[in-house]
Amino acid sequence: MTSLPTLPLSSLRDGLRAKKFSAVELAQAHLDAIEKANGHYNAFITVTPDCALTMAKASDAKLAKNEGGLIEGIPVGVKDLFCTKGVLTTAASHILDGFKPQYESTVTTKCWQAGGVMLGKLNLDEFAMGSSNMSSYYGPVVSPWRRTVDGGRWTEKENPSSVIRHPLSDEGKSLVPGGSSGGSAAAVAANLCPVALGTDTGGSIRQPASFCGIVGIKPTYGRCSRLGIIAFASSLDQAGPLTCNVRDAAIMLNVMCGHDPKDSTSSPNAVPDFEKALTGNIKGKKIGIPKEYRPDGMNPEILAMWEKGAALLKEAGAEIIDISLPHTKYALATYYIIAPAECSSNLARYDGVRFGLRIGAEEGLTAMYEKTRAAGFGAEVKRRIMIGTYVLSAGYYDAYYKKAQRVRWLIAEDFRKAFEKVDAILTPTAPSAAFGFDYKPSDPVEMYLNDVFTVPTSLAGLPGISLPGALNKDGLPLGLQLIGKAFDEETVLNVAYALESAIGFNAKPQGVAA
Amino acid sequence: MSQLIKGNSGDWEIIIGLEVHAQVTTQSKLFSGAATQFGNEPNQNVSFVDAGMPGMLPVINEMAIEQAVRTGLAIGAQINLKSVFDRKNYFYPDLPQGYQISQFLDPIVGKGEVLLDMPDGSIKKVGVTRIHLEQDAGKSLHEYNPKYTYIDLNRAGVALMEIVSEPDMRSADEAAAYLKKLRAIVRYIGACDGDMEKGNMRCDANVSVRKPGAPLGTRCEIKNVNSVRFLHKAIEFEAMRQVEILESGGKIDQETRLFDSTKGETRTMRSKEDAMDYRYFPDPDLLPLELTQEFVDTIRKMLPELPDQKKNRYMEMFGLSAYDAGVIVAEQEYAAYYEQLTAKHDPKLAANWMTGELFGRLNKLGVAIEDSPITAEKLGRLLALIEDNTISGKIAKDVLDLMFESGKDAAAIVEEKGMKQVTDTGAIEKVIDEVMAANGDKVAEYRSGKDKLFGFFVGQVMKASGGKANPAAVNELLKKKLT
Numbered sequence: 001m002t003s004l005p006t007l008p009l010s011s012l013r014d015g016l017r018a019k020k021f022s023a024v025e026l027a028q029a030h031l032d033a034i035e036k037a038n039g040h041y042n043a044f045i046t047v048t049p050d051c052a053l054t055m056a057k058a059s060d061a062k063l064a065k066n067e068g069g070l071i072e073g074i075p076v077g078v079k080d081l082f083c084t085k086g087v088l089t090t091a092a093s094h095i096l097d098g099f100k101p102q103y104e105s106t107v108t109t110k111c112w113q114a115g116g117v118m119l120g121k122l123n124l125d126e127f128a129m130g131s132s133n134m135s136s137y138y139g140p141v142v143s144p145w146r147r148t149v150d151g152g153r154w155t156e157k158e159n160p161s162s163v164i165r166h167p168l169s170d171e172g173k174s175l176v177p178g179g180s181s182g183g184s185a186a187a188v189a190a191n192l193c194p195v196a197l198g199t200d201t202g203g204s205i206r207q208p209a210s211f212c213g214i215v216g217i218k219p220t221y222g223r224c225s226r227l228g229i230i231a232f233a234s235s236l237d238q239a240g241p242l243t244c245n246v247r248d249a250a251i252m253l254n255v256m257c258g259h260d261p262k263d264s265t266s267s268p269n270a271v272p273d274f275e276k277a278l279t280g281n282i283k284g285k286k287i288g289i290p291k292e293y294r295p296d297g298m299n300p301e302i303l304a305m306w307e308k309g310a311a312l313l314k315e316a317g318a319e320i321i322d323i324s325l326p327h328t329k330y331a332l333a334t335y336y337i338i339a340p341a342e343c344s345s346n347l348a349r350y351d352g353v354r355f356g357l358r359i360g361a362e363e364g365l366t367a368m369y370e371k372t373r374a375a376g377f378g379a380e381v382k383r384r385i386m387i388g389t390y391v392l393s394a395g396y397y398d399a400y401y402k403k404a405q406r407v408r409w410l411i412a413e414d415f416r417k418a419f420e421k422v423d424a425i426l427t428p429t430a431p432s433a434a435f436g437f438d439y440k441p442s443d444p445v446e447m448y449l450n451d452v453f454t455v456p457t458s459l460a461g462l463p464g465i466s467l468p469g470a471l472n473k474d475g476l477p478l479g480l481q482l483i484g485k486a487f488d489e490e491t492v493l494n495v496a497y498a499l500e501s502a503i504g505f506n507a508k509p510q511g512v513a514a
Numbered sequence: 515m516s517q518l519i520k521g522n523s524g525d526w527e528i529i530i531g532l533e534v535h536a537q538v539t540t541q542s543k544l545f546s547g548a549a550t551q552f553g554n555e556p557n558q559n560v561s562f563v564d565a566g567m568p569g570m571l572p573v574i575n576e577m578a579i580e581q582a583v584r585t586g587l588a589i590g591a592q593i594n595l596k597s598v599f600d601r602k603n604y605f606y607p608d609l610p611q612g613y614q615i616s617q618f619l620d621p622i623v624g625k626g627e628v629l630l631d632m633p634d635g636s637i638k639k640v641g642v643t644r645i646h647l648e649q650d651a652g653k654s655l656h657e658y659n660p661k662y663t664y665i666d667l668n669r670a671g672v673a674l675m676e677i678v679s680e681p682d683m684r685s686a687d688e689a690a691a692y693l694k695k696l697r698a699i700v701r702y703i704g705a706c707d708g709d710m711e712k713g714n715m716r717c718d719a720n721v722s723v724r725k726p727g728a729p730l731g732t733r734c735e736i737k738n739v740n741s742v743r744f745l746h747k748a749i750e751f752e753a754m755r756q757v758e759i760l761e762s763g764g765k766i767d768q769e770t771r772l773f774d775s776t777k778g779e780t781r782t783m784r785s786k787e788d789a790m791d792y793r794y795f796p797d798p799d800l801l802p803l804e805l806t807q808e809f810v811d812t813i814r815k816m817l818p819e820l821p822d823q824k825k826n827r828y829m830e831m832f833g834l835s836a837y838d839a840g841v842i843v844a845e846q847e848y849a850a851y852y853e854q855l856t857a858k859h860d861p862k863l864a865a866n867w868m869t870g871e872l873f874g875r876l877n878k879l880g881v882a883i884e885d886s887p888i889t890a891e892k893l894g895r896l897l898a899l900i901e902d903n904t905i906s907g908k909i910a911k912d913v914l915d916l917m918f919e920s921g922k923d924a925a926a927i928v929e930e931k932g933m934k935q936v937t938d939t940g941a942i943e944k945v946i947d948e949v950m951a952a953n954g955d956k957v958a959e960y961r962s963g964k965d966k967l968f969g970f971f972v973g974q975v976m977k978a979s980g981g982k983a984n985p986a987a988v989n990e991l992l993k994k995k996l997t
Contacts, residue, residue, distance in 0.1 A: 083569045096568070103562055105569060228569040235798035263571050264800050342798050345601050348612020349566040353665070365663075369605060392603070392793035401795060 004029040005191040008244035016073045023073030027056035030075045043187040045138045047120035055117040072115030077193035080121035082108050083228040091230045092126045092136035095376025096356045105228025106260045107239045114255040123183030126378045128232045131450035133182025135380040143177040144190040144509035148475030175434040178208030184242045185212040195243045201236045203454025206466035210429035210479025213468045216242040217249045220486045221461030222267035225260030231346040233339040246497040250274035277490035278497045283317035288422035292328035302428045305470040309480045312502035325414040330407045331456040337404035344388025412460040419485045424495045429466040429479030463489045465496045468505040517685030521757050526723045528753045530689045531681035536706035537714040538581045544673035545572030556666035564671040566610030578673040581705040582622050591626025593810050599800045602792040608652035618794040621646035630691040631840030641680035686749040690742050716740045721752045732766040748773040752780045832861035847883045854890035859897040896924035937984045949974045
């Protein structure tokens with residue numbers, strides 16, 4: 001029998017229902033894999049074996065009676081940004097030391113109600129702020145992918161077309177899994193869990209999915225409740241799954257989505273059966289190719305993958321249409337005003353008064369605030385709090401925050417107009433493949449460029465999926481992104497499903513034994 | 515009614531604007547399901563939302579919206595069908611989220627006005643700029659431990675309405691009248707219990723002075739004044755302080771001041787330079803609040819009779835003076851008491867007895883009308899005795915005193931003490947005859963044209979009858995006999 005952890009959710013679901021193996025066996029197989037490999041990947045911050053086995057036992061009881069939910073008995077890894085009752089919840093930050101919530105997030109509650117089995121809490125960039133998972137207080141996550149050939153170092157002359165010139169590390173050197181849902185992406189790619197929950201604010205599901213050669217979808221803003229998800233930027237944060245394939249993503253969306261009266265921004269729209277939408281028939285579907293996603297100096301491998309993706313969709317019967325999203329170039333700047341502004345306010349509650357880290361209480365209130373926050377937050381989080389505080393300050397608000405809100409509206413308008421002509425939009429997910437740990441740009445903005453293709457979708461609140469498009473010459477996965485109309489995840493998923501089978505991507509990271 | 519301050523350099527005018535914070539009457543908090551009940555043990559009424567726990571989200575309480583709309587309608591204000599909740603960011607231990615959810619640029623209620631009944635019968639209009647909804651903060655408790663501060667979050671997140679006036683008031687009296695009137699209005703409609711002792715209603719006063727006709731002076735804001743009396747005192751003190759500074763050649767620093775009620779003075783809390791930058795921005799956890807006209811109209815239809823409407827009705831239906839009507843409608847309980855009386859008795863008589871005799875005695879005892887030992891029913895039975903001429907108004911005052919003393923019913927007291935009015939003309943004629951016989955000289959003087967003496971005879975007859983003779987009958991019979 002194939003090793004259980006190598007199977008995707010949909011196969012495991014069928015196997016469980018057919019009683020080929022039990023939920024306890026399945027959980028144990030994953031716990032063993034975690035035990036063996038987590039020391040290397042650092043994907044899990046907390047593993048919850050007792051919890052997993054108890055839940056698996058309960059699932060087996062249900063499965064024995066042919067009962068149970070959509071994912072009865074399926075092991076699930078949870079990004080450590082979701083509050084889980086009685087289980088350490090860290091947001092990968094020192095400031096939440098020892099924080100065990102007395103409540104469960106709505107999305108995880110839905111997962112457990114659907115029969116999911118919790119394996120543990122997955123590493124991430126601190127407070128979900130980052131694109132590399134290097135900002136975690138619990139240390140970086142290591143991607144299971146490694147370069148197969150030494151491509152040497154690109155120089156500007158040799159590769160004048162690269163947007164971001166990551167100095168390539170030597171073959172075999174550790175690579176980042178992307179971020180912020182880096183632990184989630186690495187864990188799924190490394191077969192530590194068949195599915196992981198992530199959150200996406202500016203690309204935090206899609207970019208790591210792209211780096212790790214898996215599927216990740218951010219549904220429409222409002223599809224998933226944000227209740228119990230530690231907030232980064234409330235108007236952008238959205239939960240979504242990271243999975244082995246598109247079908248698994250559809251199943252997980254059905255588990256996770258739904259109106260929550262306790263989240264005022266959650267949508268009351270009915271949730272369709274996403275798995276049913278996967279017909280693979282995309283004849284006559286109009287797919288937009290935005291010219292603004294092809295900046296000068298774009299990585300040629302990524303360009304080639306994108307063009308091939310479009311060609312495959314055309315072969316499958318879709319119509320390819322060139323479109324323009326004219327305000328795309330302002331998206332990154334807009335995002336890096338709005339997200340920090342909201343974060344500066346959302347993170348004010350970490351003050352040492354009620355939970356988590358507290359330092360300097362004996363020296364008075366101001367000292368306690370200063371020392372707790374100075375020690376509790378990492379450099380990237382502090383940077384964003386500072387930026388956010390600045391752009392909301394009297395005298396700067398109009399020039400930054402207010403203007404950014406206007407541009408955000410223009411970006412959403414771009415998409416609205418484009419979707420009058422097309423059903424979905426195809427773009428690359430990220431401007432590069434995964435980079436090495438030695439990549440430490442002196443200018444933080446360079447790191448922000450990782451989000452250049454994912455951020456516009458987030459600002460417009462639209463659904464976006466990343467699926468593996470190709471391997472680059474170093475043997476690393478590159479992702480393709482499909483963007484859809486608001487609340488039209490069905491089209492996004494179905495086009496992705498068709499594209500997935502046309503591409504036939506089946507590469508596995510070298511770090512994973514079959 | 516402008517009340518000028520006489521300074522050495524001439525008259526000064528006081529300019530006052532008030533920001534009144536009224537706790538909205540709701541079962542639960544503005545954005546959480548926690549209870550709002552007063553007097554619970556510390557941190558009993560706290561949900562995860564109120565405690566600012568990670569991942570918690572606010573959900574607006576519809577009742578609070580209704581109450582704010584009701585208040586807006588009660589002051590004839592514009593109701594904004596779209597309003598926005600903003601975050602006001604600052605750090606304090608009793609503010610768990612690190613921001614207060616409030617409304618900054620787009621409040622739920624726009625411009626309205628409050629009418630004040632001044633003692634001279636005139637009406638003063640005070641504009642209301644806006645009403646917005648916001649969260650209250652918790653409480654820092656310093657008294658439990660010398661080393662640490664404890665936090666009570668029972669109040670954190672409770673719904674407040676901030677009612678902001680225009681700088682339309684010109685004296686401490688007007689400011690006091692405005693606060694009282696606003697309190698009456700919110701109590702009439704049940705939007706706030708108006709309990710200032712519990713801090714459920716409190717206000718900040720913006721005070722400046724100027725020479726009449728001159729541009730506005732620099733203002734100071736006096737924070738958290740929690741009674742009408744203190745408001746009056748604080749404004750008077752603050753205005754005098756400013757006049758003294760200006761007259762000695764100084765200038766007013768724009769600042770926030772505290773009122774010390776024991777010393778009766780205001781003092782600096784923080785200067786303008788220390789003013790915080792609250793970094794207001796729309797709360798991304800809450801969508802803009804959108805109301806339908808239908809929702810507003812339904813609330814409008816359900817509004818009870820408001821103080822001004824009641825006052826006009828009393829003036830039109832009962833012929834009360836503007837002032838009397840104003841006094842009676844000032845408190846819902848007064849009006850309720852009054853309407854119990856008018857159901858059976860002459861409205862003018864009832865108004866006179868309530869505002870004069872009853873209020874005077876209650877004030878002396880320091881008793882509120884709802885705790886009055888003389889209920890409307892009891893006072894009504896006393897009025898009935900006046901109306902059917904059983905006793906005179908004068909005797910009735912003594913009866914009322916005895917009612918307060920003994921708690922007995924008016925009729926029982928009159929019976930017991932033999933205070934019944936004598937209307938038997940024969941008996942009165944007998945007394946008149948006696949008085950005339952004893953004052954023959956005065957009778958002659960009267961008859962020779964000294965009309966003024968009529969009063970003397972009335973007095974003598976009343977005295978001789980022990981005050982029980984019916985005054986009207988005495989008048990009539992005296993006139994007959996003297997001519």
